[in-house]
Amino acid sequence: MRNHWTLDTIDWSKFDRSKVDPAMMRAVKAASLVEYNARDYVEYLKQVFKGDPDTIDAIEQWGGEETQHGDALGRWCEIADPTFNFKREFARFRQGYTPAHFVNADGSVRGSRIGELIARCVVECGTSSGYTALRDATEEPVLKQIAGLIAADEFRHYRLFYDLMHRQQEQLPAFWERLKIAATRVSEAEDDELSYAFYCANVTPEQTASVKYDRKACFNAYQACAMRMYRRPHIERATAMIGRAIGLHPESYVVKLSGRAFWEVIRWRTWAAGGADTVHQKAA
Numbered sequence: 001m002r003n004h005w006t007l008d009t010i011d012w013s014k015f016d017r018s019k020v021d022p023a024m025m026r027a028v029k030a031a032s033l034v035e036y037n038a039r040d041y042v043e044y045l046k047q048v049f050k051g052d053p054d055t056i057d058a059i060e061q062w063g064g065e066e067t068q069h070g071d072a073l074g075r076w077c078e079i080a081d082p083t084f085n086f087k088r089e090f091a092r093f094r095q096g097y098t099p100a101h102f103v104n105a106d107g108s109v110r111g112s113r114i115g116e117l118i119a120r121c122v123v124e125c126g127t128s129s130g131y132t133a134l135r136d137a138t139e140e141p142v143l144k145q146i147a148g149l150i151a152a153d154e155f156r157h158y159r160l161f162y163d164l165m166h167r168q169q170e171q172l173p174a175f176w177e178r179l180k181i182a183a184t185r186v187s188e189a190e191d192d193e194l195s196y197a198f199y200c201a202n203v204t205p206e207q208t209a210s211v212k213y214d215r216k217a218c219f220n221a222y223q224a225c226a227m228r229m230y231r232r233p234h235i236e237r238a239t240a241m242i243g244r245a246i247g248l249h250p251e252s253y254v255v256k257l258s259g260r261a262f263w264e265v266i267r268w269r270t271w272a273a274g275g276a277d278t279v280h281q282k283a284a
């Protein structure tokens, strides 16, 4: 990872316990496990891009950076909450979560390499806006620094997959197909990955007997912790980036309207999820 920041770049001495927001920390714990799990995605993407060594090099570099995001966030969480054991919770998460398409993956589950890259762009839009929102929302200096470094990486990752998409020789899928791939990937945010990471990160092994995994409850709990960080510009920017990935002009009417609609959905969800971290309430 040439010229990339390391864990030594972070000024850990600036940590200020009084500025830790407990709900925000619960969301960060979940994010640390998901980020650290990038190895599986690297192996899957290497299958999808078999025979293209330049892309495989770029994917390996990308995966190394994602794993480092997990490391940095995990270390911060261990400092902020000494009961959190990053490697232990990660092992539990990894044991219980294996998406079907990572098992015997042969080709892209999105139907084409371009489809796969559209899905990657959607994820990097989400992480780029998520860490920007975290950087802007947190008052804890070390977390602010980490979130800023990660947000810049995630934006660069979006550019990487966007540029790779335009370098593919295959036929570009029709617009409605691209829209469907992007919408499917957005909706997959509610799948097991984030919910189960939230569970492993916030329910200790000793608590698992009394607090059972409930995907919906964990997803709502994550929403309750994370969604209040967002402000309108974060969502509008993410929508413009997704629009661009599927070939829409970021300034177009449909993109602007979608940005407003997404913002209303987030506001509604934040309101609906208010106080809904029932996972934390049961584990407390």
Ligand SMILES: [Fe+2]
Pocket: 035, 065, 066, 069, 127, 150, 154
């Ligand atoms: Fe990341």
Ligand SMILES: [Fe+2]
Pocket: 066, 124, 127, 153, 154, 157
């Ligand atoms: Fe990324």
